[in-house]
Amino acid sequence: MFDGTLNAAIGDGTELDRLRARYDGLLADPPILPGDEALAELAGMARIFDLDGSRPPAEVWRDLRAVLTRQGGSAPATRAAVPAHRTLTLMVVEDDPGMASDLTEMLTAAGHGVVGPFSDAAAARTAAGLYALDLALLDINLAGEGDGVDLARTLTRTWGVPVIFLTGNVEAAARHARLAAALVLKPYGGRDVLDAIARTVAGGAAAS
Known part of the structure; x- marks a missing residue:
């Protein structure tokens, strides 16, 4: 794909x-x-x-x-990694256990705080009211009630949390691209995710 x-x-x-x-x-x-x-x-x-x-x-x-x-x-300049002093609190929502674990480990190693990972939108929605989040990394297709698109709407409109979609569903990503500050297509590497975070921070959508 x-x-x-x-x-x-x-x-x-x-x-x-x-x-x-x-x-x-x-x-x-x-x-x-x-x-x-x-x-x-x-x-x-x-x-x-x-x-x-x-x-x-x-x-x-x-x-x-x-x-x-x-x-x-x-802008090529925005592809630089987020500087080490810019520690962010990131929510991870991914229903593939292996990908969720790898992503959480990579973000933690990069110096960020991680809330989650969550495998369903309901749990993530509850947690959003309990933490001061800088940015949320969301899969679009989630198991259980609700999907990443509905969750993205809640996070952005209710809590003002910008969203990055991590997805293999390109058509869904295209339909809902305006909800996301950035998009990373599966399969992705750690550098792809960190670059997307850096672009979001550089663009002013996430706190630095």
């Missing part, structure tokens, strides 16, 4: 700028269609991200744009 080469290119900002210049005309009224070569590239990216490429190009690019913008950001 996921192409690490494209991820690295998007992460440096220049590739995202190129794609915006090439495809943003599709979102104009009336749409400006790119050439056949550009449409073939768009279809290829849709396949990489498991998006339905049979839809009109404007719909495909709308979803891809949302995902790539939240995933990579646009």
Whole structure:
């Protein structure tokens, strides 16, 4: 599903700028269609991200744009790791026990405080009222009642906690990209998560 080469290119900002210049005309009224070569590239990216490429190009690019913008950001400078003195209190919500454990261990080793990990939205929602959270790392698809999208709405609207989605569900991430300060697609590495945290802090969405 996921192409690490494209991820690295998007992460440096220049590739995202190129794609915006090439495809943003599709979102104009009336749409400006790119050439056949550009449409073939768009279809290829849709396949990489498991998006339905049979839809009109404007719909495909709308979803891809949302995902790539939240995933990579646009400023290479924001990809620096969060400085050691910037200790954050992070909520982790992930229903895969192995991934939750690895993520918690990585964040703790980086010097951050971790609330959780929680495997369901209900427990995380309760904890949100008990801790001063700087940022929440949420899977979108969760077992039990409620999902990561509903939880993200509660955290952002009720508690003012910014959210990073950690997910393999690209279509859901695209539909709800505005709820998230950043997006990390599975499978991910520790550096991907720390870079997303750094971008969120640098952008002012999370406390430093």
